[in-house]
Amino acid sequence: EPPPPAPDATVRIVRNSRPIDLETPVQYFDQFLTPIPAFFVRSHFGEPAMGLAPWTLGVESREGTIRRVGLSELLELERFEFPAVLQCAGNGRAWFRPRIPGLGWEKGAVGNASWSGVRLADVLSRFGGGLDGVQHVHFHGLDHPPSPKTPAYLRSVPIDRALDPSSLLATHMNGQPLPVLHGGPLRVVLPGWTGNHWIKWVRKLVLSSVEAPGFYQQTGYRMPKSPLTPDQTPPPGSLQPVTWLNVKSLIARPLRGSRLPRGPITIQGVAWTGQGVVDRIEVAAEGDDWRPAQWVSEPRAGAWRLWRATWTPSRPGEYALRCRASDSSGQTQPETTPWNKSGYLWNGWD
Numbered sequence: 001e002p003p004p005p006a007p008d009a010t011v012r013i014v015r016n017s018r019p020i021d022l023e024t025p026v027q028y029f030d031q032f033l034t035p036i037p038a039f040f041v042r043s044h045f046g047e048p049a050m051g052l053a054p055w056t057l058g059v060e061s062r063e064g065t066i067r068r069v070g071l072s073e074l075l076e077l078e079r080f081e082f083p084a085v086l087q088c089a090g091n092g093r094a095w096f097r098p099r100i101p102g103l104g105w106e107k108g109a110v111g112n113a114s115w116s117g118v119r120l121a122d123v124l125s126r127f128g129g130g131l132d133g134v135q136h137v138h139f140h141g142l143d144h145p146p147s148p149k150t151p152a153y154l155r156s157v158p159i160d161r162a163l164d165p166s167s168l169l170a171t172h173m174n175g176q177p178l179p180v181l182h183g184g185p186l187r188v189v190l191p192g193w194t195g196n197h198w199i200k201w202v203r204k205l206v207l208s209s210v211e212a213p214g215f216y217q218q219t220g221y222r223m224p225k226s227p228l229t230p231d232q233t234p235p236p237g238s239l240q241p242v243t244w245l246n247v248k249s250l251i252a253r254p255l256r257g258s259r260l261p262r263g264p265i266t267i268q269g270v271a272w273t274g275q276g277v278v279d280r281i282e283v284a285a286e287g288d289d290w291r292p293a294q295w296v297s298e299p300r301a302g303a304w305r306l307w308r309a310t311w312t313p314s315r316p317g318e319y320a321l322r323c324r325a326s327d328s329s330g331q332t333q334p335e336t337t338p339w340n341k342s343g344y345l346w347n348g349w350d
């Protein structure tokens, strides 16, 4: 028998150990696909016990009848595969001032993987029993809260988003069967939308006329339309669900604190956005001297792009490197992101 694989948690930053929340160190962001052993992990209650029974997906129609679909039946549908960025809404929470309680993600609650599976649209039309009056699709995962007082992690998306051709139920990640930590055997993939919608261990889809009830849909993952200061209270009902990612970029190299030989230095990293594609990337090493960097991968909606720049310091010394991206809708990363109560969607210059 081969030896068991070495535990891989050491390559990631442990933000929480029970349930396990792991952050990717930035040096892994020099590759188009983030390797699974380095990919960030987030879950509210930890991974569920699976048992040995074959996985089934329940699809509950508007009339309330449940169709049980086996994985093999699901996989008779046409398969699709494409790369997409998965980012936690709270990535970068640690940078907000005043500080925000919650997981102190810095840079690496994000990754770009190749996802493959079947279209949610195909699953709903084949097994959903009709879409008349359906406004939202609820996703139930197999993970349960640790106590009856804790709300379940139940989320929903509007039907338009569920029917979008990019919305998948994925069984594979980077060409491998989806690991349990990432929601295997079946998870939601919603390119362009924050990670909280990418439900792992999907056991049931409910076709409904209303949003999912409960804390995680009705209270959590919401933001005011325009920023409020920490002392302002949002008017009731004014908070919007967090959905689309915003434009963002990170420097993968050189690492903070690096000592480098004199001469040309390569700066490299990644950039992405929610809607459209990133189309401009700039770096600054000295003051406000922003200079264009070069793309080293193609634009593709939902995925990130690698970039690179060469810079020769004018003198020996200490420098702060910065990068900022812009996207096809004309958005540019701000120097800092306006404060919001839960610390969502940080996209200040890296």
Ligand SMILES: Nc1nc2c(c(=O)[nH]1)N[C@H]1C(S)=C(S)[C@@H](COP(=O)(O)O)O[C@H]1N2
Pocket (backbone or CB within 6 Å): 039, 040, 041, 042, 043, 044, 045, 086, 087, 088, 089, 141, 142, 143, 153, 181, 182, 183, 195, 196, 197, 198, 199, 200, 201
């Ligand atoms: N069932 C279930 N799905 C879930 C969660 C969860 O707690 N339970 N967490 C969500 C959040 S907040 C994020 S950011 C992503 C993280 O996916 P990953 O662990 O594959 O990186 O999973 C999402 N899907």
Ligand SMILES: [Mo]
Pocket (backbone or CB within 6 Å): 042, 087, 088, 089, 090, 195, 196
């Ligand atoms: Mo998240």
